[in-house]
Amino acid sequence: MSKSKKGTRRGGGARCPYCKTFYRHGSMARACQKTFLCRYHNAPGGLRKEIMDAQLRTSICVWFLMTGLKNSPERRLRARAMSLDACMEPLYRDLRRFFGYSNTAFDVSTGPITRLLFSLWPSRQPIDITHVAAVFSSLVSDLRFRLGPFWAKCPPEIRAPRLWAAIERQMDGIYDYCDPDGTEDYPHVDEVQPLYDRLHAAIWPSRPAPEMRLYLSGERFWVCAQTKAEAREILRTETGLVGLTVKGIALGERLSDGRTAGELLSLSGGKPGIIALAQ
16 A cells, blocks of 8 residues: 555545545545444534433433432332432443543533532432422433434444433332322422423523624625525525625624614514615
């Protein structure tokens, strides 16, 4: 094989680290989509980190409840805690093997929700197990629902879907044991939904929607778009024109007809497209 002095292929190139397919350019290897692992790890938009963080953060909620149950005077609740503990260790092994995260990455991912949990339920303050189980079982159920389409494509050796299903059964069993009649007559029942909302937002942080901007293209077209690339694509598809200069306009800038750029942008209704012709 022809090699350069540095021991690499002449002309460069790289292999996808997951399926080992060789590509002429490193960027092509980083964007490989041939196998499930390639599509997952190389997915744009941070999909890998989002799925990893959601599972790690939800696991901390399970750990928080499990720790409280281990000190419970009731034998059946302690037994439930041991059943949860039996699921957590293989779950962490599976997640670490699949995601390859470091201890530092684990701490960064789970630190904020750990602090939130201890602020909501201080360690020295007695907690109502029924109340906590109602919140956390909903979080686990939500995780399984949201990751269901992703797990359906996972290779069979990935154990996380089965382990999370077992964890959900244990969580539901804890709630049913604490509230066997389903009366939902327990302390702080009105706080379940607000607490669920806060923890859900910590596990699945919402991404702010990109703001629309105003662009002037070729001194002829006012275009509403999120980026310059999108503005050029709008011009290409709607007018067939390419190669026109595109520049962003500050929303406070006053135009020749007396309106501000923000006022002109408001005519778009938040939808990308050509707003008007420049005068």
